Amino acid sequence: AQKVTQAQTEISVVEKEDVTLDCVYETRDTTYYLFWYKQPPSGELVFLIRRNSFDEQNEISGRYSWNFQKSTSSFNFTITASQVVDSAVYFCALSGPSFGNEKLTFGTGTRLTIIP
Amino acid sequence: EAQVTQNPRYLITVTGKKLTVTCSQNMNHEYMSWYRQDPGLGLRQIYYSMNVEVTDKGDVPEGYKVSRKEKRNFPLILESPSPNQTSLYFCASSLKRLGRPKGETQYFGPGTRLLVL
Secondary structure, eight states: EEEOOOOEEEEEETTOEEEEOOOOOEEEEEEEEEEEEEEEETOOOOEEEEEETTHHHHHHHHEEEEEEEEGGGGEEESSSSOGGGGGGGEEEEEOOTTOOOOEEEEEEEEEEEEEE | OOOEEEEESSSEEEEEEEEEEEEEEOOOOOOEEEEEEETTTTTEEEEEEEEEEEEEOOOOOOTTTEEOOSSSOOEEESSOGGGGEEEEEEEEEESSSSSSSSOOOEEEEOOOEEEOO
C-alpha cells in the first residue's frame, strides 16, 4: 500500500517570507511518481509538478522549487518570497508505475495562508 | 477550449435515490479518474480508467460505479446514495496514464458538491 503524509495541517507566514511544505511518502514500488497540486480558495485543483522517482534532480520554477530526496522519502515544496496569491491548500500525491499500480494517493493537504 | 466538465455542480438528494454525476473531457485523453474530497481526509481516488472499457478501483470504490463507453465520458454512478457519500467530487483527465516516464499534466473538473440527506 502507498501512503502520503503531509504533517503540516496549516501554515501561516508573512508575505515575502519563504515557506516549505513537507511531504513524506511510503511505497513498495521501485518506480513511482510524485505530484504537487494547488487548490486556491476558489476551489479548483491545479497541477503544479510531476517528479519521477529515478530523477532526483531538484526543480525550480520561478518562486517555486521542489526538493526530492529518495533517502528520506520526501518531496518538499518551497515557495520563495511568498505572495498573497500563494494562499491555498497544497496537496502532495503519489502514483505507482504503469501496468500494476495506477492509483493516485493524496496526502491530506497543507493549508497555507500568506499574511499581507 | 480544453476542459473537463462536470454536471451537476451542486446536488441535494435523499438516501437511496440513484444518481449519476457526469464527467466529460474534450482533449481526447485516455486517463480519467474520480476523486472525493472530505475535510481532514484530503482527496481520495474512487475509480480510474486507463482507456475505453478499462476501469479499476481506487482507494474508496465502495458504493460507487463507473463506466467508460466513450473516450470523452466517465460518469460516476451512485446506485443507492448514503449520507456518508456527502462530499465534494472531482473528475480529472490526462492524455496518458500517470505512471509513465514522460510527464502528464492532469486536468481537473470544477467539482460537484453532493449532499445526501
